[in-house]
Amino acid sequence: MAKEKTVFYCKECGTESLRWIGKCPGCGAWNSMVEHKEVKKTKANRGFINTAETARPLKIDAIPSQDQQRLATNMSEFDQLVGGGIVVGSLTLIGGEPGIGKSTLLLQLAENIAKTGKKVLYVSGEESMYQIKLRAERLGVADDNILIYAENSIEQILACIESENPEFLIIDSIQTVYVESVDNTPGSVTQIRESAAYLMKIAKQLHIATFLVGHVTKEGSIAGPKILEHMVDTVLYFEGEQNDMYRILRTVKNRFGAANEIAVFEMKEEGLVQIINPSEIFLEERQEEKSGISVVATVEGTRPVLIEIQSLLAPTFFGNPRRTSSGIEHNRTALILAVLETRAGLALQNQDVYLKVVAGMKIADPAADLGIACSVASAFYNKPLPAATVVIGELGLTGEVRRVSRIEERINEARKLGFEQIFVPKGNWTHIKDKQYVKSVETIGDLLKALKLQGKQ
Structure with missing residues (x-):
């Protein structure tokens, strides 16, 4: 006869426990553990697939190849x-x-x-x-x-x-x-x-x-x-x-x-x-003459995509400035803002910062770091970025611009949509075939200087 076992599962993440606990050790949710009675399966019904092909192990060379x-x-x-x-x-x-x-x-x-x-x-x-x-x-x-x-x-x-x-x-x-x-x-x-x-x-x-x-x-x-x-x-x-x-x-x-x-x-x-072509949709309402707007070239899976990032800065009236972001992970936002304050001299400690990725996109590609930083700097100095500009690169804690993967595909996508000024990390410079519209930068300070985003606020 099958035996019953009482276990507790977290209804939020599925973490299993033999006893009830108030806080789930897996996801940290409170009062999410739910009691369930499980029937122990017999040997006859264990496993998912019981076919002739899986009745015995085979050498990897003996397994026939099959097209999907x-x-x-x-x-x-x-x-x-x-x-x-x-x-x-x-x-x-x-x-x-x-x-x-x-x-x-x-x-x-x-x-x-x-x-x-x-x-x-x-x-x-x-x-x-x-x-x-x-x-x-x-x-x-x-x-x-x-x-x-x-x-x-x-x-x-x-x-x-x-x-x-x-x-x-x-x-x-x-x-x-x-x-x-x-x-x-x-x-x-x-x-x-x-x-x-x-x-x-x-x-x-x-x-x-x-x-x-x-x-x-x-x-x-x-x-x-x-x-x-x-x-x-x-x-x-x-x-x-x-x-x-x-x-x-x-x-x-x-x-x-x-x-x-x-x-x-x-x-x-x-x-x-x-x-x-998602890039055209993400950029169709872009206003080049506005400050706080930058364009980055990310790679989603196997496809390069150009995405617009928007920033808005407002004076804070409280002790702790707000850091609100949509489509960008919060800790990543805090890291980039800290680099801008320490390495680029932007006084953001008395500014509320709001970041948004258009069209509901979520960006996890490290190559978008420079785009986020340039968007914030543009809003801080209230100066728009030069027209038809794309920035690509990962931002290090010391302010250096680090190389990224698949740089040629990103550049080709930007050129396809008519961008004529593309900033890339210095580490990627030697691997670029056509350098006509490409410029390399080594630090975030060099990039802000090249974009003329320095000066009085």
């Missing part, structure tokens, strides 16, 4: 995002704020795949079939190869999969489905983990490309145990606010392609429309 079969979605931006198309038998998790476009995107992907003759099964645990039909009519989605199934039970879903034999499966969402043999409510840590395990087994054994929709917590991470993100092959996150017209889909994890890739979509009445 991919499903084309007819959306070039999405195909590039996931590495060239959806891999057959893969398990993908997509998360984002409510109303940002997860179900809309998946319904559009379902139609594009169905048009190629593939059978698609769309399983919804949140909406009725009639609600999905209304959304499909608004998006203009109509294809006989798309099957809609409103069900929460994993056992019933698996039975439907066996009878219909789809090639593309959508589960909307993983927090609403449940395994009947597990004595927990849908959305609990145990149910999410067990449901994902069943779906992963089906995807791998039957070679079904599967998408799971995941709800997010108030911090923006996917709700449920962290093991959920480790189990799946690909994790996609929607960035930005649902009220913005642009939606940014980012690859956080991808076993079949590059991570940190982005695809940009515009939300319209007919659904999500892909943006072929």
Whole structure:
């Protein structure tokens, strides 16, 4: 007879504990530990995949090579995002704020795949079939190869999969489905983990490309145990606010392609429309004659992208000046401001600093450090940067400008959009073939001097 074990899980991050504790040791959340009873599995049902090919270990040279079969979605931006198309038998998790476009995107992907003759099964645990039909009519989605199934039970879903034999499966969402043999409510840590395990087994054994929709917590991470993100092959996150017209889909994890890739979509009445050249969208409303604006060349996955950074400085009336940033990590902002104060002589201790990355983008590329610093310096001296200027480089604590990777791709993207003055680290200078529009700098002081951003405030 199966044995029951009582454990406690953090509903925010999934950290496991044998006893209840007030503060989660994993994420630091208070009163987030929830009691769950787990049934110990027998040897017969352990593991996910039991096939003839995995019955015994093989030498690596004896394993036959196989080409990855991919499903084309007819959306070039999405195909590039996931590495060239959806891999057959893969398990993908997509998360984002409510109303940002997860179900809309998946319904559009379902139609594009169905048009190629593939059978698609769309399983919804949140909406009725009639609600999905209304959304499909608004998006203009109509294809006989798309099957809609409103069900929460994993056992019933698996039975439907066996009878219909789809090639593309959508589960909307993983927090609403449940395994009947597990004595927990849908959305609990145990149910999410067990449901994902069943779906992963089906995807791998039957070679079904599967998408799971995941709800997010108030911090923006996917709700449920962290093991959920480790189990799946690909994790996609929607960035930005649902009220913005642009939606940014980012690859956080991808076993079949590059991570940190982005695809940009515009939300319209007919659904999500892909943006072929994101750099043009991010810069279309740029005002060159305004202070506090700079343009940086970042690399998102395999794609160079030009992004505008805006800064605003205001006198502080309190003892501690405010440091507010959107799209830039707070500690990174504090570090760059400290370097500007200490190494470049900017008196920021009595200034509130507000930083923003346009279009809801989030920048993690170190090469954007110089752009952030130049934006703040431009706002501090109230002087705009020279027209058609791009800055690229990482900023060190001593004020030095450090070299960055893939400098040629960044320069080519800037030249493609008509920028005629590109500042790069001195360490990258020897690796640049065409130096006609490129200038090198060694320190942040040298850069501010070249941009004529020094003088009285």
